[in-house]
Each structure stands twice: as C-alpha cells, then as structure tokens.
Amino acid sequence: MSKNAEFIDKLRSSGLRPTKQRLKICEVLFNRDKTFHFTINDLSKIISDKLGEKISLATVYNTVHAFKNKGYLKEISINSDKSYFDTNISNHHHFYDQDTNELIDCDNELIGNVNIKKNITGKKINSVEVLIKVASDNQNQN
Amino acid sequence: MSKNAEFIDKLRSSGLRPTKQRLKICEVLFNRDKTFHFTINDLSKIISDKLGEKISLATVYNTVHAFKNKGYLKEISINSDKSYFDTNISNHHHFYDQDTNELIDCDNELIGNVNIKKNITGKKINSVEVLIKVASDNQNQN
DNA sequence: CAACAGTTTAGAATAATTATAATGTATTGT
DNA sequence: ACAATACATTATAATTATTCTAAACTGTTG
Incomplete structure (x- = not known):
C-alpha cells in the first residue's frame, strides 16, 4: 500500500x-x-x-x-511563547536546547523510571514528563 | 526587622x-x-x-x-498559552491539574532522584523538571 | 537639592492563536 | 452520477499574552 x-x-x-x-x-x-x-x-x-x-x-x-x-x-511543554509538537507520541522525555530552541527526544532508557510515590488524592495521572534544559555556556538560563 | x-x-x-x-x-x-x-x-x-x-x-x-x-x-514549563511562576525557587517538580489549570508543588521526596544517564554532548544541564499532569476523570487529556 | 540613572506608565506594536463567515469539497443516499 | 449535506478551507478579523516605546516620574548620590 x-x-x-x-x-x-x-x-x-x-x-x-x-x-x-x-x-x-x-x-x-x-x-x-x-x-x-x-x-x-x-x-x-x-x-x-x-x-x-x-x-x-x-x-x-x-x-x-x-x-x-x-x-x-x-x-x-516548553517554557516558551509557542507550542511544540512531536510526532513521537510514545511516553518519553525531552532535552531542550536553550541555545537553539530545539527539542530533542530523550530515550526512555536514559532516564530511570520516574516513580511518583504519592499522587494528588482523587486524581488520575495522565502523563509524567521530564524536561531537561541544556545550554552550551555557563550562564544560568532558566 | x-x-x-x-x-x-x-x-x-x-x-x-x-x-x-x-x-x-x-x-x-x-x-x-x-x-x-x-x-x-x-x-x-x-x-x-x-x-x-x-x-x-x-x-x-x-x-x-x-x-x-x-x-x-x-x-x-506548562503546556499552555501563558507563563507560570513559582515563589518556590528550589529544585522541585510539579503536578498540573488539568481540570482547574492549577499548579501544585511536588515534594522532592515524592519523586526519586531523576538520573540522566547521558547528556547531550557539549551541553550543560541547567534544569531537570518533572511535570505530572493529573485530572479527575477518565478522559485522556494531554 | 540638583543631577542622574533607573522606573513606571499608557498605549502602541508584535506574535501566537482562535473565531468568523463565506466558499469549497468529500461523502451519502438515491 | 448527482443532489443534498456535513465537514473543511480560507482570508481576515479578533483575541490574548507579551514586549516595546518614549515621556513622565522617583530613588539615589554627591
């Protein structure tokens, strides 16, 4: 096909x-x-x-x-003024390059399971996402 | 004082x-x-x-x-159209209630250390943030 | 208290996104 | 195949969050 x-x-x-x-x-x-x-x-x-x-x-x-x-x-979710989309719809995490404003997939194996010991009562967890902000220099950009 | x-x-x-x-x-x-x-x-x-x-x-x-x-x-960092700020400046994570658009601090003890096994070459990690999206019902809001 | 640099302000400008309403197109039933 | 219908596209206007601007104002320093 x-x-x-x-x-x-x-x-x-x-x-x-x-x-x-x-x-x-x-x-x-x-x-x-x-x-x-x-x-x-x-x-x-x-x-x-x-x-x-x-x-x-x-x-x-x-x-x-x-x-x-x-x-x-x-x-x-990026701390930014615009929305980012990803064709990878699996549950995974991201690096965000603050120098280039680029998003990079983070293989799940690179991050141990994030286990949440206690959830908010009465709520269901829909997603758990880790965002790792990186930059090349020594400035403390957040 | x-x-x-x-x-x-x-x-x-x-x-x-x-x-x-x-x-x-x-x-x-x-x-x-x-x-x-x-x-x-x-x-x-x-x-x-x-x-x-x-x-x-x-x-x-x-x-x-x-x-x-x-x-x-x-x-x-919230997947949203506006910026959120937090008076808690320590390194910590968040729950985001999708029903109310409310942010809730997540005690660090509730989440085991997030260890990143490999970083992007030539870059420095500025922050690691976990965002847990929760909602009350069974709809798959992302 | 004068002079200066930093601040506040209203309003204009910008940027991302959503709404609108008219026109166009895929689908369904016949 | 064709008309009727429901769904899509489009240009443009509207909205929302944020930043810029330039003039008026205020805290600081000497």
Whole structure:
C-alpha cells in the first residue's frame, strides 16, 4: 500500500476526511524515519518554502490540533511563547536546547523510571514528563 | 526587622530600587507561608481587585521578570498559552491539574532522584523538571 | 537639592492563536 | 452520477499574552 493510501486510511479511520491539505501535512509529518519536533510556524514554513504549497495558516492550526486530538501528535511543554509538537507520541522525555530552541527526544532508557510515590488524592495521572534544559555556556538560563 | 524593611534590603542587595510598586508586589508574592503559583494575569488581578492598587501591567511584567532574573521566582514549563511562576525557587517538580489549570508543588521526596544517564554532548544541564499532569476523570487529556 | 540613572506608565506594536463567515469539497443516499 | 449535506478551507478579523516605546516620574548620590 502506498504511503498516500495509508494516510487516507488513517484519516478515514479516525473520522477525518482525507483532504489535499491534510494529506500534504501527513506527508511532511509522518513520512520520515526520525521523530520530528516542530512549531506551527516551522510546519507552515516547510509547506510554503520547501514544498511551494499554499495552505492557509488556519488550516495548519486546525489540522495539527485535529491530529493531536486523534493522538497522532503530542504537544510538548516548553517554557516558551509557542507550542511544540512531536510526532513521537510514545511516553518519553525531552532535552531542550536553550541555545537553539530545539527539542530533542530523550530515550526512555536514559532516564530511570520516574516513580511518583504519592499522587494528588482523587486524581488520575495522565502523563509524567521530564524536561531537561541544556545550554552550551555557563550562564544560568532558566 | 519588619517584612517591609526585609524586602527593601532584598531589593537593594540585588541592585533593584525599592519602589512602591516592587514592594507591593513583594508583599503579594513573598508575604506568605506556602509557595505561590501564578500567572502575570493572576498577580495583576490580585493587585487591582483584592488590594485595590493600580500598578501598570507593564510594571508587573517588568517586576516579575526582574525577580525571576534575580532568582526570586522560578518560571515553570506548562503546556499552555501563558507563563507560570513559582515563589518556590528550589529544585522541585510539579503536578498540573488539568481540570482547574492549577499548579501544585511536588515534594522532592515524592519523586526519586531523576538520573540522566547521558547528556547531550557539549551541553550543560541547567534544569531537570518533572511535570505530572493529573485530572479527575477518565478522559485522556494531554 | 540638583543631577542622574533607573522606573513606571499608557498605549502602541508584535506574535501566537482562535473565531468568523463565506466558499469549497468529500461523502451519502438515491 | 448527482443532489443534498456535513465537514473543511480560507482570508481576515479578533483575541490574548507579551514586549516595546518614549515621556513622565522617583530613588539615589554627591
């Protein structure tokens, strides 16, 4: 089955119509080996600059959020002014390079199991994420 | 020494002039027993609504950032559209209640040491933060 | 108390994101 | 295949958080 047909299936099976725009975005996001970290702006730029396609910014937002809601993307917590997304939807952690504003996946084996000894009463744990901020120099950026 | 005199010292010793506005903000932030989590908007509301004072929003931003840079506040990474700050500047982790958008400190003893087996080459670790997202129901909010 | 540097302020500017409402397109039933 | 419908896309406006600006103000130093 072609990649494109796979994407069509994937979309249909989750109740999303396989439109041109969504398929193009699928290609950009999911047609790769390594996981991909991006902001809406990154994605939008790739589509217009590298691919020379024109997809409305609103559609990029809509699509990314639809994909996130369907579980095809994960939104990552960064102390920042914009949202980061990750094509790696498994439970994993991140390095955040403060010099370049880049997110890097952190293999789960690199971090021992984070065990939470006591949870808030009456609440269910939805996720546990470790964010490791790194930078090259000796300044105390937080 | 009165609380106010303490704040004046604290500010002076870090090269910040003890202005009316900064002292008022010190009172709100540091004159409490428990740690305090807030957004700029929260703080601004407390000042105007509860205290009936008028401090320009720009000043609130300036002051909070000055305090953060001096190490009196910590900025917390939340997957959100706004910045959260914490008066607890020690190295610690957080619960984030997705129902109420509330941040709750997580005692370090509740989480075993997070040991990172391998860091990114050439970079220095500035911080390691665990964020535990909790919610009351069975929906898979992320 | 004068001079200076640091601060506050209102409002403008910017940036990320969401809402709107008209137009366009995939799907469904016939 | 085709009309009807529901869902999507789009440009643009609106909103929200934050930063910038330049003028007025205030704490500090001599």
